[in-house]
Amino acid sequence: MSEWESVIGLEVHVQLKTRSKIFSGAPTAFGAPPNTQACTVDLALPGVLPVLNAEAVRMAIVFGLAVEGQIAERCRFDRKSYFYPDLPKGYQISQLDEPIVSGGHLDIEIDNGTTKRIHLTRAHLEEDAGKSLHEDYQGQTGIDLNRAGTPLLEVVSEPELASPEEACRYFRTMHTLVRTLGICDGNLNEGSMRCDANVSVRPRGSLVLGERTEIKNLNSFRFLDKALTFEIERQIDVLESGGTVERQTLLYDAERDETRPMRGKELSDDYRYFPDPDLLPVVVTESMLDEARATMPELPAAKRQRYVEQLGLTDYDARWLAADPGTAAYFDAAAAACGQPKAAANWVMGDVAAAVRREETAWTEVPVPATQLGKLIQRIDDGSISGKIAKSLFKTLWDDGGEVDELIESQGLKQVSDSDEIAAIVREVIDANPAQVAQVRSGKTRVLGYLVGQAMKASGGKANPRRVSELMREALSTDGS
Amino acid sequence: MTVGQFATIGEIRTALKSKAASAVELARDHLDRIALSELNSFVTVCEDDALAAAGEADRQIARQGQSGLLGVPIAHKDVFCTAGVRTTCGSRMLAEFVPPYDATVVTKLRDAGAIMLGKTNMDEFAMGSSNENSHFGSVSNPWDANRVPGGSSGGSAAAVAAGLVPAATATDTGGSIRQPAALCGISGLKPTYGRVSRYGMVAFASSLDQGGPMARSAEDLRVLLHHMEGHDPLDSTSADTGPTPHEADGIGLRIGIVREYGQDLDARLAATVDEAAAVFERLGHERLDISLPHTAYATAAYYVVASAEASTNLSRYDGVRYGHRAESPVDLDDLYARSRSEGFGAEVKRRILTGTYALSIGYYDAYYRKAQRLRRLVRQDFLDAFAAVDLILAPSTPSTAFEKGALLAPDETKDPTVMYEQDIYTVPVSLAGLPALSVPCGIVDGLPAGMQLIAPHFGEDRLLALAESFQRETDWHQRTPAS
Numbered sequence: 001m002s003e004w005e006s007v008i009g010l011e012v013h014v015q016l017k018t019r020s021k022i023f024s025g026a027p028t029a030f031g032a033p034p035n036t037q038a039c040t041v042d043l044a045l046p047g048v049l050p051v052l053n054a055e056a057v058r059m060a061i062v063f064g065l066a067v068e069g070q071i072a073e074r075c076r077f078d079r080k081s082y083f084y085p086d087l088p089k090g091y092q093i094s095q096l097d098e099p100i101v102s103g104g105h106l107d108i109e110i111d112n113g114t115t116k117r118i119h120l121t122r123a124h125l126e127e128d129a130g131k132s133l134h135e136d137y138q139g140q141t142g143i144d145l146n147r148a149g150t151p152l153l154e155v156v157s158e159p160e161l162a163s164p165e166e167a168c169r170y171f172r173t174m175h176t177l178v179r180t181l182g183i184c185d186g187n188l189n190e191g192s193m194r195c196d197a198n199v200s201v202r203p204r205g206s207l208v209l210g211e212r213t214e215i216k217n218l219n220s221f222r223f224l225d226k227a228l229t230f231e232i233e234r235q236i237d238v239l240e241s242g243g244t245v246e247r248q249t250l251l252y253d254a255e256r257d258e259t260r261p262m263r264g265k266e267l268s269d270d271y272r273y274f275p276d277p278d279l280l281p282v283v284v285t286e287s288m289l290d291e292a293r294a295t296m297p298e299l300p301a302a303k304r305q306r307y308v309e310q311l312g313l314t315d316y317d318a319r320w321l322a323a324d325p326g327t328a329a330y331f332d333a334a335a336a337a338c339g340q341p342k343a344a345a346n347w348v349m350g351d352v353a354a355a356v357r358r359e360e361t362a363w364t365e366v367p368v369p370a371t372q373l374g375k376l377i378q379r380i381d382d383g384s385i386s387g388k389i390a391k392s393l394f395k396t397l398w399d400d401g402g403e404v405d406e407l408i409e410s411q412g413l414k415q416v417s418d419s420d421e422i423a424a425i426v427r428e429v430i431d432a433n434p435a436q437v438a439q440v441r442s443g444k445t446r447v448l449g450y451l452v453g454q455a456m457k458a459s460g461g462k463a464n465p466r467r468v469s470e471l472m473r474e475a476l477s478t479d480g481s
Numbered sequence: 482m483t484v485g486q487f488a489t490i491g492e493i494r495t496a497l498k499s500k501a502a503s504a505v506e507l508a509r510d511h512l513d514r515i516a517l518s519e520l521n522s523f524v525t526v527c528e529d530d531a532l533a534a535a536g537e538a539d540r541q542i543a544r545q546g547q548s549g550l551l552g553v554p555i556a557h558k559d560v561f562c563t564a565g566v567r568t569t570c571g572s573r574m575l576a577e578f579v580p581p582y583d584a585t586v587v588t589k590l591r592d593a594g595a596i597m598l599g600k601t602n603m604d605e606f607a608m609g610s611s612n613e614n615s616h617f618g619s620v621s622n623p624w625d626a627n628r629v630p631g632g633s634s635g636g637s638a639a640a641v642a643a644g645l646v647p648a649a650t651a652t653d654t655g656g657s658i659r660q661p662a663a664l665c666g667i668s669g670l671k672p673t674y675g676r677v678s679r680y681g682m683v684a685f686a687s688s689l690d691q692g693g694p695m696a697r698s699a700e701d702l703r704v705l706l707h708h709m710e711g712h713d714p715l716d717s718t719s720a721d722t723g724p725t726p727h728e729a730d731g732i733g734l735r736i737g738i739v740r741e742y743g744q745d746l747d748a749r750l751a752a753t754v755d756e757a758a759a760v761f762e763r764l765g766h767e768r769l770d771i772s773l774p775h776t777a778y779a780t781a782a783y784y785v786v787a788s789a790e791a792s793t794n795l796s797r798y799d800g801v802r803y804g805h806r807a808e809s810p811v812d813l814d815d816l817y818a819r820s821r822s823e824g825f826g827a828e829v830k831r832r833i834l835t836g837t838y839a840l841s842i843g844y845y846d847a848y849y850r851k852a853q854r855l856r857r858l859v860r861q862d863f864l865d866a867f868a869a870v871d872l873i874l875a876p877s878t879p880s881t882a883f884e885k886g887a888l889l890a891p892d893e894t895k896d897p898t899v900m901y902e903q904d905i906y907t908v909p910v911s912l913a914g915l916p917a918l919s920v921p922c923g924i925v926d927g928l929p930a931g932m933q934l935i936a937p938h939f940g941e942d943r944l945l946a947l948a949e950s951f952q953r954e955t956d957w958h959q960r961t962p963a964s
Binding site: 040043044045046047048050051052079081083085088089090091143269270272273274276277278279280 | 684
């Protein structure tokens with residue numbers, strides 16, 4: 001065990017999925033051509049004014065309730081001043097000392113299934129900046145203000161994360177939570193969630209925090225892990241070689257896998273915060289809280305607990321299914337449709353998940369309705385179709401759509417369980433394979449499987465395999481006696 | 482043409498209704514006077530657009546008669562954004578800026594049928610009390626070309642006083658409507674903060690800026706306010722209080738005279754305000770002495786708060802997206818530094834520096850926070866006073882129009898706060914967000930004197946009613962520089 005321990009706090013920027021921006025009516029959709037989603041307010045033309053998007057406030061309240069934080073009855077916005085080309089007003093509208101949410105916690109699962117409570121300092125609303133594009137313009141910088149004014153909820157944790165693993169677990173737990181709440185689309189590669197990590201190291205057991213550094217703008221679980229691992233190693237190296245860690249702001253360079261000091265952008269000694277006179281204080285009423293409570297979805301932890309305790313799923317399955325709100329919703333609907341949670345879980349985690357991965361489909365856009373999957377599971381259970389037929393039927397449903405019972409009927413997939421019909425097939429197979437029959441009778445029971453397989457094949461896969469096997473054994477033992 | 486050079490909006494409407502004049506004739510007539518004027522009160526004149534709009538107004542009048550401001554020529558202070566018409570804010574920074582949108586005030590007045598003849602000169606970014614801080618040159622006072630018209634709405638005030646337009650829009654942050662109205666001998670109203678939308682009004686100090694009308698009578702101010710006011714979803718700070726009611730002429734109002742306002746006041750000006758108080762007493766109102774004990778701190782508090790807000794409001798002028806941009810910058814910092822150094826004038830730079838300083842770590846508590854505390858005390862002074870009186874009567878300015886250059890501080894050799902003292906009677910009202918108007922109340926050495934009437938929040942109806950009754954008793958508002 002290392003004689004050093006690390007202390008990490010995360011600031012996660014959650015991009016709220018409102019339709020329009022936090023202070024203007026421009027759309028927030030990702031991927032539009034540069035500057036096509038920036039209106040006069042986002043461009044900071046003279047005389048235009050910010051108007052707060054009520055939906056962003058509602059989402060912040062939902063988050064605050066979900067993490068059991070304090071929702072401020074009254075909060076306000078401040079101006080944070082610095083010059084940068086992608087910050088059109090020359091100040092960012094943020095919340096300095098009156099955040100909308102204070103306190104709260106996020107419980108993360110650590111090894112061996114125990115949970116650790118990570119306390120939150122605060123969560124506040126602010127607007128995002130635009131983007132500077134350096135690549136495509138030789139010697140010049142392009143400015144894309146589509147993202148300027150996108151609503152962000154910045155969630156600040158206490159420095160209670162003890163390792164890169166815990167930090168990643170926290171980031172993932174947050175990722176699941178905000179998507180379950182429906183306040184963020186969670187698309188990391190589009191920058192919908194980014195985090196800044198504050199990290200320091202100290203001798204194991206020490207109660208004093210070491211000097212910290214801040215790593216800015218980490219936008220994937222992997223980069224968070226790698227950046228923290230690198231930075232912790234770097235700080236330990238510095239301290240072990242007798243140096244001191246300097247407080248500084250760092251950027252993680254994924255290509256070189258290293259952190260290095262940040263220059264220029266967004267760095268100022270003094271942001272000259274003061275209350276924004278263009279915006280009135282935000283007053284959160286009891287009815288706003290009631291409305292948020294009424295629309296609160298089942299939270300991931302409660303969901304996991306329900307899966308284990310009420311549906312009888314394993315802890316692993318429960319966690320797997322609850323990790324993504326789209327998956328969980330699909331599973332819930334399928335399980336409800338068939339009344340067999342375990343079978344539904346197997347299908348969702350097996351064939352459905354495989355297809356989702358292969359086709360790169362969102363869980364909310366799986367082409368097979370969960371009710372159809374439920375029906376499919378019921379038809380296996382009542383012996384109408386075999387598991388093998390069900391797999392191919394699922395593929396048909398995925399590719400071409402359709403209704404389970406109709407497809408079974410029209411494609412003649414109904415499993416044959418009728419003893420006479422199966423007995424006839426068994427007889428044909430016995431007659432056609434005298435050598436193998438002889439082998440079975442001489443005790444080579446392995447060959448029985450071959451004969452059963454032939455019978456299944458002859459039935460076009462529709463025969464009930466258990467019944468085929470029974471009748472085959474019966475026929476061979478009878479004939480042999 | 483039966484409409485005189487100094488006709489009021491009421492007279493113009495009558496002439497349009499009776500077909501004694503057409504909107505085109507009126508526009509033409511006023512445009513000709515603007516072209517001949519040497520006051521430099523206009524930055525931009527929109528002759529073609531104005532004549533086209535007037536033609537359309539005439540067709541509408543022919544169809545359905547005159548209503549609202551249909552066919553009435555007006556001018557907008559160049560702080561209001563006008564779609565397709567450059568909006569300079571008196572600055573080199575925005576000398577070429579053509580907004581793609583209208584300010585809400587501009588939209589509303591156009592919807593009411595007013596014909597915009599052009600954009601009026603002003604102190605750069607509305608910072609100044611003499612209109613000498615304009616990139617487009619100073620404006621002359623129509624009563625004496627060697628004197629200033631006041632500021633920052635100097636162009637609008639001079640244009641109305643000279644009969645170039647019957648009315649104009651203006652803005653008031655610390656006195657920019659009331660002081661030039663007083664110095665030019667016209668009527669000007671600063672509404673309650675929030676009464677008129679700030680959308681599209683280039684921001685100076687957001688918590689203080691308020692648009693309002695300038696005209697030749699209180700009656701005209703009422704008409705204009707009616708077409709400018711109202712809640713605007715594009716301005717979060719605009720109030721949702723409904724329109725200003727038309728209050729009957731109140732009798733027996735208690736009018737407060739501020740004890741602290743006597744000190745720096747020119748004695749002859751003081752006498753005109755005293756005379757006005759006597760008029761009110763004759764009209765059956767009661768005169769009471771009141772105290773506003775924190776008056777002495779108001780100007781200092783104002784310059785800290787207003788400059789702090791301005792320092793950030795003006796950060797957007799960075800040469801990146803629009804506005805003045807320095808030639809061949811060597812890097813980003815050079816682009817910022819030179820664009821802003823070249824684009825802003827001395828007074829604007831002074832206020833940006835003052836405001837930046839006041840908000841800096843280590844100075845915030847001593848300046849910005851303390852100024853905000855004083856602001857609350859000044860406001861409380863008024864609220865306390867309004868427990869005892871219905872309205873306050875005060876001078877608008879400490880002196881009549883002063884000579885050009887007299888108070889200017891073009892460099893560090895002169896004290897800029899001498900000019901700031903012009904606002905001692907107007908700034909406290911601004912800090913409190915109250916409505917106030919300035920109307921002419923006398924002539925001192927051939928120059929107009931103005932008085933302020935101040936009401937509780939959203940008490941414009943009472944203000945206007947009292948001013949209207951005063952103007953029925955006196956003719957100071959009918960005096961013109963030509964007469």
